[in-house]
Amino acid sequence: MLAVRGLAKSWPGGDALFAQVDLAVAAGELVAILGESGAGKSTLLNIVAGLDRADAGTVEVGDTRVSALDEDGLARWRRRHVGFVFQAFHLLPYLSVAENAGLPLLLNGVPAAERRERVQAALASVGLAGRGDRRPASLSGGEMQRVAVARAVVHRPALVLADEPTGNLDETNAAATLEALRAAVKREGAAGVLVTHSPVAAAAADRVLRLAGRRLAPA
Amino acid sequence: MSAALAATLLRGSLSGNRWRSLLAAACIALGVALAGAVHTLHASALDEIDQAARVLAGAADWQVEGPRNGFDDAAYAAVASLPAVAVASPVLELDAPLASGEGTVRVLGIDPFRAARLQPGFLAGEGARGGEGATVRLDAGAAWLTPAAAARLSARPGGTLRLRGPLGEVRLAVAGLLPALDTGGPLVVMDIAAAQLAFGRVGVIHRIDLRLAPSVPREAALRAIAARLPPGVTLRRPGDEALRTAGLTRAYRVNLTALALMALFTGGFLVFSTLALQAARRRREFALLRALGLTAGGVRAFLAMEGALLGVAGALAGTALGLAASRAMLERFGYDLGAGFFAGSGRVFAPDAAALALIGGLGVATAVAAALAVTRPLSRLDVAQALKDRQVDLPAAPGGWAAPLALAAAATAAAWLPPAGEIPVGGYLSIGLALAAAVLAVAPASRALLERVPARDRPLGTLALAQVRSLPGHLAAMVSGIVVSVALTAAMAIMVHSFRLSLDGWLAGVLEADLFARASPRGDAVVFTPAVQQGLAAVPGVARVDPIRFERLTPEGAAGPLTVIARPVTPALLRGFQAQPAEVPPRAGDAVNAWVSEAAVDLLGWKAGDEVTLPLAGRRARLHVAGTFRDYSRTWGAVLLDLADYRRITGDALANDIAVHLAPGVDAAAVAAAVGRVVAGVPGAELHDASFIHARALRIFDRTFAATYALEAAAILIALAGVTSSFAALAWSRRREFGVLRHLGLTRGEVIRLLALEGGAAGLLGAGLGLAAGAAVSVVLVHVVNRQSFHWGMAIHWPAAALSVLAAAVVALCALGASAAGRAAVAREAVHAVKDDA
Numbered sequence A: 001m002l003a004v005r006g007l008a009k010s011w012p013g014g015d016a017l018f019a020q021v022d023l024a025v026a027a028g029e030l031v032a033i034l035g036e037s038g039a040g041k042s043t044l045l046n047i048v049a050g051l052d053r054a055d056a057g058t059v060e061v062g063d064t065r066v067s068a069l070d071e072d073g074l075a076r077w078r079r080r081h082v083g084f085v086f087q088a089f090h091l092l093p094y095l096s097v098a099e100n101a102g103l104p105l106l107l108n109g110v111p112a113a114e115r116r117e118r119v120q121a122a123l124a125s126v127g128l129a130g131r132g133d134r135r136p137a138s139l140s141g142g143e144m145q146r147v148a149v150a151r152a153v154v155h156r157p158a159l160v161l162a163d164e165p166t167g168n169l170d171e172t173n174a175a176a177t178l179e180a181l182r183a184a185v186k187r188e189g190a191a192g193v194l195v196t197h198s199p200v201a202a203a204a205a206d207r208v209l210r211l212a213g214r215r216l217a218p219a
Numbered sequence B: 001m002s003a004a005l006a007a008t009l010l011r012g013s014l015s016g017n018r019w020r021s022l023l024a025a026a027c028i029a030l031g032v033a034l035a036g037a038v039h040t041l042h043a044s045a046l047d048e049i050d051q052a053a054r055v056l057a058g059a060a061d062w063q064v065e066g067p068r069n070g071f072d073d074a075a076y077a078a079v080a081s082l083p084a085v086a087v088a089s090p091v092l093e094l095d096a097p098l099a100s101g102e103g104t105v106r107v108l109g110i111d112p113f114r115a116a117r118l119q120p121g122f123l124a125g126e127g128a129r130g131g132e133g134a135t136v137r138l139d140a141g142a143a144w145l146t147p148a149a150a151a152r153l154s155a156r157p158g159g160t161l162r163l164r165g166p167l168g169e170v171r172l173a174v175a176g177l178l179p180a181l182d183t184g185g186p187l188v189v190m191d192i193a194a195a196q197l198a199f200g201r202v203g204v205i206h207r208i209d210l211r212l213a214p215s216v217p218r219e220a221a222l223r224a225i226a227a228r229l230p231p232g233v234t235l236r237r238p239g240d241e242a243l244r245t246a247g248l249t250r251a252y253r254v255n256l257t258a259l260a261l262m263a264l265f266t267g268g269f270l271v272f273s274t275l276a277l278q279a280a281r282r283r284r285e286f287a288l289l290r291a292l293g294l295t296a297g298g299v300r301a302f303l304a305m306e307g308a309l310l311g312v313a314g315a316l317a318g319t320a321l322g323l324a325a326s327r328a329m330l331e332r333f334g335y336d337l338g339a340g341f342f343a344g345s346g347r348v349f350a351p352d353a354a355a356l357a358l359i360g361g362l363g364v365a366t367a368v369a370a371a372l373a374v375t376r377p378l379s380r381l382d383v384a385q386a387l388k389d390r391q392v393d394l395p396a397a398p399g400g401w402a403a404p405l406a407l408a409a410a411a412t413a414a415a416w417l418p419p420a421g422e423i424p425v426g427g428y429l430s431i432g433l434a435l436a437a438a439v440l441a442v443a444p445a446s447r448a449l450l451e452r453v454p455a456r457d458r459p460l461g462t463l464a465l466a467q468v469r470s471l472p473g474h475l476a477a478m479v480s481g482i483v484v485s486v487a488l489t490a491a492m493a494i495m496v497h498s499f500r501l502s503l504d505g506w507l508a509g510v511l512e513a514d515l516f517a518r519a520s521p522r523g524d525a526v527v528f529t530p531a532v533q534q535g536l537a538a539v540p541g542v543a544r545v546d547p548i549r550f551e552r553l554t555p556e557g558a559a560g561p562l563t564v565i566a567r568p569v570t571p572a573l574l575r576g577f578q579a580q581p582a583e584v585p586p587r588a589g590d591a592v593n594a595w596v597s598e599a600a601v602d603l604l605g606w607k608a609g610d611e612v613t614l615p616l617a618g619r620r621a622r623l624h625v626a627g628t629f630r631d632y633s634r635t636w637g638a639v640l641l642d643l644a645d646y647r648r649i650t651g652d653a654l655a656n657d658i659a660v661h662l663a664p665g666v667d668a669a670a671v672a673a674a675v676g677r678v679v680a681g682v683p684g685a686e687l688h689d690a691s692f693i694h695a696r697a698l699r700i701f702d703r704t705f706a707a708t709y710a711l712e713a714a715a716i717l718i719a720l721a722g723v724t725s726s727f728a729a730l731a732w733s734r735r736r737e738f739g740v741l742r743h744l745g746l747t748r749g750e751v752i753r754l755l756a757l758e759g760g761a762a763g764l765l766g767a768g769l770g771l772a773a774g775a776a777v778s779v780v781l782v783h784v785v786n787r788q789s790f791h792w793g794m795a796i797h798w799p800a801a802a803l804s805v806l807a808a809a810v811v812a813l814c815a816l817g818a819s820a821a822g823r824a825a826v827a828r829e830a831v832h833a834v835k836d837d838a
C-alpha cells in the first residue's frame, strides 16, 4: 500500500538527516519507526504525508505518486487518503467530539446522515460511544487521543500516520490508544506508520524499524 | 508586583501588540480630543463674552435690559432721577453692516459723560493715539474705535467709517481709539443721540448701566427701580450675559460632548478587545507566572496598569490634539464652527485646565475599566488547566438573556425620565443602557440566531459557523466592538436623516411665498420701512406682500428669551408651520390669537387654550394660545402673532423680512427683477427665491453635520481597523488549528477562505445586532434627546440605502480583514504549527 524508495533529506546548511530510506507497508499493517529525539522521524513522516519535500526518492500510496503532486493536489489527496494522530491531540475546541471525529468526512463532502452513522461507529470502536456531544475540553487526555484516532480513520484512509501519539499520555491511556490505533488500522485495511521514541509504544506494531545513523533498518 | 517584573511583562505585551495598542490609544485620544476641543471652544467663547461684558460694564453693578428691538428711553429718565441711583448710563446697541458688505460691527451709542463715570475707558485719555480730544467732544459724525475694531475695519483716526442703516449709509469720522476697552472686542462707540438719529432709533435705548447709591439699601433700591420699568424691561447683574449664552448653547454643547463620549466609549471597547486578545495570547504565560507564585491580584494589577498606560497615552495625545484643533478652529471658524450661536471674534483662547483634566481622566478611567473587564475572566483562570491547555483563548462569553433583557428594560424606562435643566440625562442614560444591553446580548443572540442556521455539508461553512457559534471570548469582544460602533453610526445616520427629511418638509411648507427679502442678512441695524413695504406691494405682478417682524424678549418669570414672529397668519401659513390645530379660531374676547412653538411648550409650559401675557412695547399684551407650531429655526421658544395684532399693540410698522407672493400667470423672472430693484434701494438688503433659501438651509444643515459625518467615519474606520487587527491576533492564536486543518487536507486557500467566512459571519452578526441597537438608540435620540435639548419634534425616517451600505461595508471589511489575517497565519508551514508539543 505504502511504498517509499530511496528517500533522502538534509536541511539547508546541515548534514544529511537520512538517505536511501526504503519503506513498504502493506494494507492492514502497522509499522513502528523507533528513534532518538532528533533522528528525523517526524521529518520522514511529514515527507510521506506530503507536508515536506524530500531531496531525492519517491513516495507512492496505492496508485498515487505522492512526490509528484503539487501543493493543492497534496492537500486534496491528504483529505481523501491520509489520517493523522498528533502527540498533542489537536482537537478543535469549538467542535463537539462527534464533529471533531467527523471532520474528515465533512471535508470530503459526505452527507450528514452517513456522516453521523460512520462517526458513531468510529467513536464506538475507540470506546467512546455516547460521548459524541461532549466538548473536547471535558475529556481526559486519553479520551482526547482516542477521539483523534477515530478522526484519523473515520474516512477510511489508505494511510494512517501517528507521530508520538502516546507522548502526552500515561501508561494506561497510552496502551488504550495504541490498541485503538492498531485495531483501526486492521479494521480499515490502512497502511499504518507509528513513529515514537518509546520501545514500549513501538511494541504495539506488527513490525518495528529503527531510524538511526541516517538509515532506516529493522530493529 | 515589583517594578522590574512589571517592566518585563510590559515589554512582552507591547512588543506583540504594537499596532493594536496604538489603535486603542488612538480611539481614546479621539474621544478625549473631541470632548476637549468642544469644551475649550465654548469655554473660550464664554470667556470672551464675559470679559467684554465686564470691561464695558466697568463699575456698573446692575443693568436694565429690555427686548432685542429696544425700549422707550423714557424709562431712562425715570430711573436716572431716582435717589437710589448714583449713576445711570443709557446705551443703544446694534450690529451694523459695513457699507463694503463684509460683515457687521457692533455699534454702541453712549452718553459719554455718564458712561465715563462707570467706565473711564470710554474717555480716550492718555492712551489715545491720533485724536487729540476725548469722546466727551464727540460730535454727531464722530466715532471712536476699540483697537480690535480698528484692526478689523482697517480704520485709522482721521479716516472715515462707512456703515449701513435703515435710512441709508452712515458715514462716521474716526476720531480716535479706546485702548482701555480692548477686551470689549471690536466696537464702534458714538454719541447716543447721534446713533439714534443715524440708525432710525429715535427714542429707543437697549440698556441702562447703573451704579446704585451706597446710602440706599439695595433691596429697596432695586424695588424702586423695578417699579419704574415697563413690562419686558428687567434688572440684571452685568455678569449674567455669559451665563445666559451658556444656557442658550447648552444643548449644542451637551450633544457634541455626548458624541465625544461615544467616541470614548468605542475607544474603551478597543482597549478591551486589545487587552483581551493579548491576555488570551499570554494566558499560558500568566498561568506560568501564577504557578511561579504571582497572585491573581498581581496579574490583575498588571493588566490594569497596562490599560492605564494606554489610557494615559491616549488622554495626553487627545488633550494635545484637542487643544491644537480648537485653537485652529477658533482661528478659522470662530467659536461654534459657524453654527451661529456666538458673535465673538475668536480672539480669546481659554482652555479650562480642570475640565480638560476631567475629560482626560475619563479617558484613562475608560481604559482602566476596559482592562479590569478583561481581568475578570482571567482571575477565574484555572492555572493547571491553562498550563496544559493548548488552546489560546479567553473563556467563552458568558451569557443568558437575563442581563441584556434587564438592561433593555432599564433603557426603556430611562427614556421617560424628565430632563435635568435642558439636559436629557434620561435619554443619554437610556442610550448607554441600550448599548450595554446590546453588548451583553451578543453571546445569547448569536447562539439563538446561529443555532437556527442549518449545518450544511459545505465543510468551510460548517467550520466557520461552528467557530462563530461557540463564540470564544475574543470573538465575542470583537463582535461587541462591531456592535457598538455600528450601533452608534447607524443611530446617528438615522437621526440625521430623519432630521434632514423633517427639515426639508418643514422648509417646503414654511417657504410658501415666492420671494423673500431680508433687510439685515447680518446684524439688525437695517429694517424695511413702511414706504419700502408699500413700494414692494405696488410692483406690478405682485399679488401680496407679507411683512415679517421679529422681536426677542423675555416673558415675565421666564429664564430664557422668546422670539416673537409677527406676520400675516393664514391657514396656508399655519399648515406650512405644521401648526396644531392648523386653523385660525375666532377671536376670544380681547385676547389676541397666538401660536407657540414646541420649545415654548417645553420651556414655558404654554399649551393650546392657555391665556398668557407677553410684554410687548412696554405693555402687557394678553394672548390666547390658539395652537402650537414647529420651529426648526431656534432652540428657544417662539410665538407667532398676526401682523395686524402686533402692529395694533406695538405701533411698530417696521419689518425685518418680507415674503412676496406673485400673481398667478405672471413672468416670474421679470417680476422678481422689478422686486429686486425696490429691495436694492435698501442698502445691504437681500432678495432670494424660496428654492434658494430652501437649498441654502439644507446646505447649512449639511455643513453643521459634516463634523458629525467625519467623526462617524473616523469611529467606524478605527473600529474596523481594530477588528482587522483583532482577527490577525485571533488567526495567530489559531495557527495550530490551521496547521491541523492543513494536515487534514485543507489547502492554504481554503484556510484563508474559512477565516474570511468567519470574519463575514462575525461582521454580519455584529452589523445585525448593531443595526438593531442603533435603531433603538436613534428612537431615543429623535424622540427624547432632540426633543428635550432642541425642543424639535420630528418623525423618524429610515435611511435604508445608507444602512444597507453600512452593513455591507462592515461585513465586507470584516471578511477582508480576516482573510488578510489568515494569509499571514498560513504563510508558515503547517508542520511547524502543530509541532510545539515537546
Ligand SMILES: Nc1ncnc2c1ncn2[C@@H]1O[C@H](COP(=O)(O)OP(=O)(O)O)[C@@H](O)[C@H]1O
Residues within 6 Å of the ligand: A011, A012, A017, A035, A036, A037, A038, A039, A040, A041, A042, A043, A044
Ligand atoms: N525546518 C527545519 N529546518 C532545519 N532543521 C530542521 C527543520 N525541522 C527539523 N529540523 C531538524 O531536523 C532534525 C530532525 O527533526 P525531527 O524530524 O523533528 O526529529 P524527531 O521527530 O525524530 O525528533 C532535528 O535536528 C531538527 O533540529
Ligand SMILES: [Mg+2]
Residues within 6 Å of the ligand: A041, A042, A043, A163, A164
Ligand atoms: Mg518528532
